[in-house]
Amino acid sequence: MADLLPWQAHLWTQLSERRQHAHAYLLHGPAGIGKRQLAEHLRARLLCQSPQAGFACGQCKGCLLLAAGTHPDTFTLEPEEADKAIKVDQVRELVDFVVQTAQLGGRKVILLEPAEAMNINAANALLKSLEEPSGDTVLLLISHQPSRLLPTIKSRCVQQACPFPSEVQSLAWLAQNLPALNVDEHRELLELAAGSPLSAQRLQEQGVREARALVVEGVKKLLKQQASASQLAEGWNAVSLILLFDWFSQWAHLLLRYQLSGDEQALGLPDMHKVLQYLGDKSTQAKVLDLQQWLLEQRQKVLNKANLNRVLLLEALLVRWASLPGPG
Incomplete structure (x- = not known):
């Protein structure tokens, strides 16, 4: 125990x-x-x-x-x-x-x-x-x-x-249980786990930081037209579908917050700062709201174990993401 x-x-x-x-x-x-x-x-x-x-x-x-x-x-x-x-x-x-x-x-x-x-x-x-x-x-x-x-x-x-740990308590616990990582890596895991330290440890064991790096790199290539939606959808086969929808839903939320506040310090983890700032400046709020609504609907289907075609669903997501820049 x-x-x-x-x-x-x-x-x-x-x-x-x-x-x-x-x-x-x-x-x-x-x-x-x-x-x-x-x-x-x-x-x-x-x-x-x-x-x-x-x-x-x-x-x-x-x-x-x-x-x-x-x-x-x-x-x-x-x-x-x-x-x-x-x-x-x-x-x-x-x-x-x-x-x-x-x-x-x-x-x-x-x-x-x-x-x-x-x-x-x-x-x-x-x-x-x-x-x-x-x-x-x-x-x-x-x-x-x-x-x-x-x-x-x-x-x-x-x-x-049940009590939610403070950031200090969570970081101290992660330092004890994941001693091979530094404090910045602990903070990154903690943010990916929405502040829950035991979830952060599980994410590390599942290789989530590497998976996120793969996804972030793919998103950047998509926007630069260096990779297609279908290529990325196939290449992300090993990444949890719910994690993908969690990340894209969070990014859509951060986009809206940036568009409303202009606060460049509130764009989440540093790995997506420039991407989100670019999309926030080049997209309309209406398009971001529409994307966010779609993401939440699809995420619920994933949670409900709906019979979905994974590759087609991810292609649809990425096509919508790539179409954010530009007029309404």
Whole structure:
């Protein structure tokens, strides 16, 4: 189990010192800030037979079984495949677990992540267990996007916002966990991860800085007519589609902000400063707004796992991007 993160210390003190725990917690906040680690520490604390100084002891039978992955009184519910929905049959297994008697005579603890991955039928199947869990059962729901949850799910949980680390805390954590990189590289990763340090670490492991350099170089070649939209679409095959739409959506937003404010210091990462300034000066706000609307619509389709032709979609994106300079 990963260490408790420094920015969680105050919240952990509040949670660990409670004498009476709620039957269901909804731990929510942006992805990459350590909600899963917090939930796992709380699960260990709730299942520990001899907690010490607010933490699980790590030595009792319950702690040893949990560490071995064989504790009979805990249940973890996640999508069967990454980025897929949690299905109703999976929740029914959870419900069957809830009505069982705890085999070690203590609590039963359920960890569910991400809660928003439950489809409608799955969420409805969980409602009764959330409202009236059997025995001493605690459900720990983790959500990166609580706005996507049914109101009936949220109303049955104690909603706990998880702390977002400061830039100082994030940079210190990255310095410890990615010591081979310098502080400027840490800052770049942190900005790419929207300030979430754990996401920044994952991005580094996935080679995102190299992928972004490839994309930025391609965008510059496109505008100089040194590469075609179809060539770039084919060449970006290894780059995550959602990352591409995240970057282009952000660039469109920065373009609009620059056009409205004229602030050259608010153009995001330095790698795109000159490109965005050029496009901001040469494009109309109407064209940028139209592009931004299209990008957001396509991004939502990507998030919803729509059956899209990747190459044709990227070609369409790049044709629209290349047509920004010039009159309306």
